Amino acid sequence: MGKFSKLITEPLRKTNPITVLVLGVCSCLAVTAKMKPAVVMAISVTVVTAFSNLIISLLRNGIPARIRIIVQLVVVAALVILVDQFLKAFVYDVSKQLSVFVGLIITNCIVMGRLEAYAMSHKPIESFFDGIGNGLGYGLILVIVAFFRELLGSGSLWGFPIVPKAFYAAGYLNNSLMILPPMALIIVGIVIWIQRSRHPELQEKK
């Protein structure tokens, strides 16, 4: 059991997909203007990474090496579209939330990255947990970035106003720059900085 819990907790810190492996940064910039889409995206990516890892790991001995990337892509795309179809039929509200992200999930580098780096060479159950771990590691950074962007950019959290009206009356303004993607990149940079100074082993040797 220790192995599985390690598979889940490691990506939250030392092998974080965004801050250490630098995968999935593009969607991290796109969906972190508000907390809500960030969390929806984090859950979706976790589910997709876990199950595509599981499927690819089950198939790994049969997949011809020369077309493995295409096979992975077909499996991921089919899975995402299938899930989207079911959501559209039975939980329409959730699917409306997700509609913008479907394309972003399929092309998320983390999904392909974990398939190629882990699921192709590990057993199904381990791959499944690796997928969950990496999805959560991705989600953690998304939520951290979205927290600061929504708080400073819109003065709210999860859609609820946080900054008191008195502040605005006194001349406080929301920082519109925070809503734009470049600030997400800068916040991710700050997170990487903090993480590296706390874990010296992550720093490259000079």
Next chain:
Amino acid sequence: MKQERMNNGYIFRYAAILVVIVAALLSLAAVVLAPYQQRNKDNEKRKNILRAAGLADLGDNNVQQLFDKHCTRMLLLDAKGNVVDETGKAFETDMKAELYNKGQGLPYHLPLFIVEHNGHSISVVPLQGNGLWGAIWGYIAIADDGKTVTGATFDHASETPGLGGEIATDEFQRQFAGKHIMKDNAFVSVTVQKGGITSLPETDRQYAVDAISGGSITSKGVDDMIRNVLGCYLPYFQQQRKE
């Protein structure tokens, strides 16, 4: 096994079987789930029409009932604003196709929904336009005077969350209620004003709403969409005002 996996025949067989299985799964899902998805879509449409007309938030279950009760007439108009059909074809009419026909100079029909609410007949016009990344659509409701907006709803396919995507929020949509589309008997539409309506003279504020900061292109899309679509319905509203 290793040798076999490098073999071209194996690769082709593998790819062919995989593609057939995935294609079968996806088409099966699409066909089996289509009726459920259509029902959800129709209910969503009903809900948006009622919301635009000012009916407060509705539960999911009774949407169809409420719609049948309140939406008393579904009209199909021709280019001159005459009613050509009242049998409910309007509900299935695809606004995008009709606007395309209009652009091409082909004959077209315009759907219009009449919702009875608190003793008023409210005309709900379906909107269709383009945002930054893809389609945007919605409904705008005009009171029985033919000038006052009672409400509007918007939705989008792929606008950026937090920026253009904000057009789907209540805060943005709420602004439309009570605005006017006619100024001294000339059509001015509702302008989506970049920089906010406080940048306008006091007298013009009733014809405009605040745009979304950081979502200028989507805001412009909403502005164009309302101006363009309501423009098509002017002959009908003119007739209504005369009567």
